[in-house]
Amino acid sequence: xxxxxxxxxxxxxxxxxxxxxxxxxxxxxxxxxxxxxxxxxxxxxxxxxxxxxxxxxxxxxxxxxxxxxxxxxxxxxxxxxxxxxxxxxxxxxxxxxxxxxxxxxxxxxxxxxxxxxxxxxxxxxxxxxxxxxxxxxxxxxxxxxxxxxxxxxxxxxxxxxxxxxxxxxxxxxxxxxxxxxxxxxxxxxxxxxxxxxxxxxxxxxxxxxxxxxxxxxxxxxxxxxxxxxxxxxxxxxxxxxxxxxxxxxxxxxxxxxxxxxxxxxxxxxxxxxxxxxxxxxxxxxxxxxxxxxxxxxxxxxxxxxxxxxxxxxxxx
Amino acid sequence: xxxxxxxxxxxxxxxxxxxxxxxxxxxxxxxxxxxxxxxxxxxxxxxxxxxxxxxxxxxxxxxxxxxxxxxxxxxxxxxxxxxxxxxxxxxxxxxxxxxxxxxxxxxxxxxxxxxxxxxxxxxxxxxxxxxxxxxxxxxxxxxxxxxxxxxxxxxxxxxxxxxxxxxxxxxxxxxxxxxxxxxxxxxxxxxxxxxxxxxxxxxxxxxxxxxxxxxxxxxxxxxxxxxxxxxxxxxxxxxxxxxxxxxxxxxxxxxxxxxxxxxxxxxxxxxxxxxxxxxxxxxxxxxxxxxxxxxxxxxxxxxxxxxxxxxxxxxxxxxxxxxxxxxxxxxxxxxxxxxxxxxxxxxxxxxxxxxxxxxxxxxxxxxxxxxxxxxxxxxxxxxxxxxxxxxxxxxxxxxxxxxxxxxxxxxxxxxxxxxxxxxxxxxxxxxxxxxxxxxxxxxxxxxxxxxxxxxxxxxxxxxxxxxxxxxxxxxxxxxxxxxxxxxxxxxxxxxxxxxxxxx
Numbered sequence: 001x002x003x004x005x006x007x008x009x010x011x012x013x014x015x016x017x018x019x020x021x022x023x024x025x026x027x028x029x030x031x032x033x034x035x036x037x038x039x040x041x042x043x044x045x046x047x048x049x050x051x052x053x054x055x056x057x058x059x060x061x062x063x064x065x066x067x068x069x070x071x072x073x074x075x076x077x078x079x080x081x082x083x084x085x086x087x088x089x090x091x092x093x094x095x096x097x098x099x100x101x102x103x104x105x106x107x108x109x110x111x112x113x114x115x116x117x118x119x120x121x122x123x124x125x126x127x128x129x130x131x132x133x134x135x136x137x138x139x140x141x142x143x144x145x146x147x148x149x150x151x152x153x154x155x156x157x158x159x160x161x162x163x164x165x166x167x168x169x170x171x172x173x174x175x176x177x178x179x180x181x182x183x184x185x186x187x188x189x190x191x192x193x194x195x196x197x198x199x200x201x202x203x204x205x206x207x208x209x210x211x212x213x214x215x216x217x218x219x220x221x222x223x224x225x226x227x228x229x230x231x232x233x234x235x236x237x238x239x240x241x242x243x244x245x246x247x248x249x250x251x252x253x254x255x256x257x258x259x260x261x262x263x264x265x266x267x268x269x270x271x272x273x274x275x276x277x278x279x280x281x282x283x284x285x286x287x288x289x290x291x292x293x294x295x296x297x298x299x300x301x302x303x304x305x306x307x308x309x310x311x312x313x314x315x316x
Numbered sequence: 317x318x319x320x321x322x323x324x325x326x327x328x329x330x331x332x333x334x335x336x337x338x339x340x341x342x343x344x345x346x347x348x349x350x351x352x353x354x355x356x357x358x359x360x361x362x363x364x365x366x367x368x369x370x371x372x373x374x375x376x377x378x379x380x381x382x383x384x385x386x387x388x389x390x391x392x393x394x395x396x397x398x399x400x401x402x403x404x405x406x407x408x409x410x411x412x413x414x415x416x417x418x419x420x421x422x423x424x425x426x427x428x429x430x431x432x433x434x435x436x437x438x439x440x441x442x443x444x445x446x447x448x449x450x451x452x453x454x455x456x457x458x459x460x461x462x463x464x465x466x467x468x469x470x471x472x473x474x475x476x477x478x479x480x481x482x483x484x485x486x487x488x489x490x491x492x493x494x495x496x497x498x499x500x501x502x503x504x505x506x507x508x509x510x511x512x513x514x515x516x517x518x519x520x521x522x523x524x525x526x527x528x529x530x531x532x533x534x535x536x537x538x539x540x541x542x543x544x545x546x547x548x549x550x551x552x553x554x555x556x557x558x559x560x561x562x563x564x565x566x567x568x569x570x571x572x573x574x575x576x577x578x579x580x581x582x583x584x585x586x587x588x589x590x591x592x593x594x595x596x597x598x599x600x601x602x603x604x605x606x607x608x609x610x611x612x613x614x615x616x617x618x619x620x621x622x623x624x625x626x627x628x629x630x631x632x633x634x635x636x637x638x639x640x641x642x643x644x645x646x647x648x649x650x651x652x653x654x655x656x657x658x659x660x661x662x663x664x665x666x667x668x669x670x671x672x673x674x675x676x677x678x679x680x681x682x683x684x685x686x687x688x689x690x691x692x693x694x695x696x697x698x699x700x701x702x703x704x705x706x707x708x709x710x711x712x713x714x715x716x717x718x719x720x721x722x723x724x725x726x727x728x729x730x731x732x733x734x735x736x737x738x739x740x741x742x743x744x745x746x747x748x749x750x751x752x753x754x755x756x757x758x759x760x761x762x763x764x765x766x767x768x769x770x771x772x773x774x775x776x777x778x779x780x781x782x783x784x785x786x787x788x789x790x791x792x793x794x795x796x797x798x799x800x801x802x803x804x805x806x807x808x809x810x811x812x813x814x815x816x817x818x819x
Contacts, residue, residue, distance in 0.1 A: 182679045189660075189665075193658040193659050193660045193661050194659050197655050198669070200615075200647065202641040203669065203670075204638060
């Protein structure tokens with residue numbers, strides 16, 4: 001009995017099982033959880049983490065790490081708002097933000113892949129630099145949005161579902177496809193599995209890593225634009241600590257920190273578990289301070305689970 | 317009974333009998349040589365002596381007492397110190413700190429530095445080692461570090477000291493200092509096990525000698541008085557080559573691969589060679605002779621200093637493995653775990669990792685084609701696996717090697733296959749299957765370069781052998797002239813060239 005339970009828990013579908021169980025329990029015991037309004041609110045709340053997790057999954061799968069995502073989200077949001085205000089064109093604002101995000105990612109990638117600087121250190125540095133840029137650009141203040149159409153990015157709905165949720169879903173599908181069905185995705189997993197063997201097998205390791213970080217930057221920018229629209233301004237202090245939530249979600253979703261193992265389904269479940277935990281705590285009026293503890297505990301459990309799973313895999 | 321006595325030691329690993337029924341003894345105050353080809357079982361024996369591995373049967377006696385080690389720590393406390401080729405010192409600490417690591421003279425947790433330096437300095441002096449105990453280990457030369465390792469053994473009052481290829485990275489001057497130290501230890505009545513490939517050194521230093529071959533005791537000489545070098549070489553190889561190799565004559569074509577003056581950081585002396593279409597060219601040498609280094613340069617895996625190559629007469633610019641693959645040159649690395657397989661991924665992915673560039677469109681995989689290729693090569697190369705989805709880590713060494721071969725055979729237009737230690741860690745049955753694959757590829761006109769440390773293997777399957785020694789190609793032998801003695805003589809670094817190796 002315990003053995004088969006263990007097998008399910010540590011197997012490929014273990015997370016999905018945990019998720020379904022948790023979802024069912026919460027639906028029964030927490031009032032107002034399983035309502036259309038709360039469900040949409042829940043999805044809205046995980047949009048930022050979910051979008052960034054798409055590319056963080058690639059980062060981790062290639063044995064890399066990116067701490068600068070939160071800063072890029074804030075910076076890109078500022079750029080989007082300020083460029084839109086300056087030019088009067090939301091499109092230009094969006095493009096400028098994505099360009100800025102991708103540039104930061106490119107710099108991360110080049111430093112890490114070409115100069116062989118540890119990813120943790122590199123992105124720790126850019127995390128602070130980019131946050132600094134965001135603060136400097138507005139003198140530390142929030143920047144209001146001039147064109148009300150900008151709000152529509154977050155407010156508009158399609159079939160009753162807000163646009164950001166659609167964006168999230170589309171990105172899940174796109175990056176799921178990229179991971180499993182493209183040379184880029186397979187190379188990412190191979191690099192994480194064994195970088196030297198991949199290089200000797202003809203994989204362009206440096207270029208793949210640079211692309212991963214560049215994509216990460218661009219995707220963070222998308223998250224930043226949607227976030228700015230939702231909070232109706234460019235906030236230089238937005239998304240502080242986002243990197244930790246995103247990495248937690250990925251690890252919870254079975255992405256191995258040792259690289260080589262990742263699945264989009266796991267990441268979706270990881271994001272949702274984090275989101276549900278927060279949502280439920282809000283519904284139950286648990287003070288925000290306690291939520292930190294719960295998030296930390298969830299992360300710890302996730303890493304322990306990852307460890308158990310790797311051991312189980314190793315023994316097989 | 318001798319002071320150090322090995323009796324009936326046997327040890328097997330999956331698929332390999334590393335040692336079978338090895339017994340010999342060494343007297344107190346003797347330097348005892350231990351010789352044998354790569355894979356003869358020397359290192360396994362030393363591992364058992366150091367408590368790192370346990371013998372399946374048999375026992376070790378020291379001074380009449382049976383030694384039962386649970387770990388290397390126990391061996392340590394029993395006075396057995398093994399000094400490996402890779403030294404185990406902390407570079408950032410001083411000599412004295414390294415020597416007293418784990419046993420610092422301390423008062424309430426504060427290290428009594430002055431006392432420690434004085435004590436260690438005293439000990440070093442009395443052992444005749446002229447090294448300042450205050451120097452950091454990272455500032456020492458390799459030879460000096462080796463001295464520190466030996467000093468460690470002396471300070472621990474070791475009774476048995478085993479030295480594994482101690483001079484492999486020493487200059488001749490440093491070797492002389494080491495020899496003087498060994499003489500001194502002998503005079504103090506220690507037992508010294510001296511493992512080396514170098515006949516000169518063994519004959520100069522050792523009082524007695526044991527030769528291992530294929531995990532068995534090939535010869536034991538209590539005295540070296542009437543023993544000749546030729547005799548020892550014969551005892552080391554002494555194997556008859558049967559026809560398990562399945563070699564058959566082949567038509568050789570034109571020169572496929574021509575390498576000229578290839579050199580790199582780890583291979584300072586430029587090397588040149590040619591391989592013909594349909595030829596299986598062997599590279600033999602001892603570990604560290606520069607064979608793998610040369611192949612990695614050819615494949616573009618390491619940065620080159622100089623050299624050029626042509627393939628089928630056309631100049632090939634190969635700066636990295638990707639260009640090599642595109643030019644039709646592929647490499648199966650010696651260290652499959654580190655350089656070959658992608659752990660955690662399936663057979664299918666490991667096979668397709670390179671060749672998918674031919675069938676994927678705009679970066680999107682052709683899944684049907686991937687499955688087809690995987691299935692084809694699993695069948696063709698007789699890979700034994702429950703499914704193509706199996707994680708490659710779960711396969712045996714032989715099957716992993718076949719998957720790596722499948723990776724390259726699924727590439728298009730491979731003209732040169734370099735295979736480094738093709739059957740290392742592979743059981744006998746899979747070995748002949750891999751040889752058969754190589755013959756078939758050669759018959760199809762591929763040029764195959766086989767690097768191996770196993771003399772019978774290169775002699776068994778190759779059409780021609782190049783011998784490397786100390787980073788140079790030292791001999792060039794055609795199949796008609798194959799002889800164990802000639803090949804081994806060219807591979808053993810007897811002529812004094814350690815300075816070249818140390819640099």
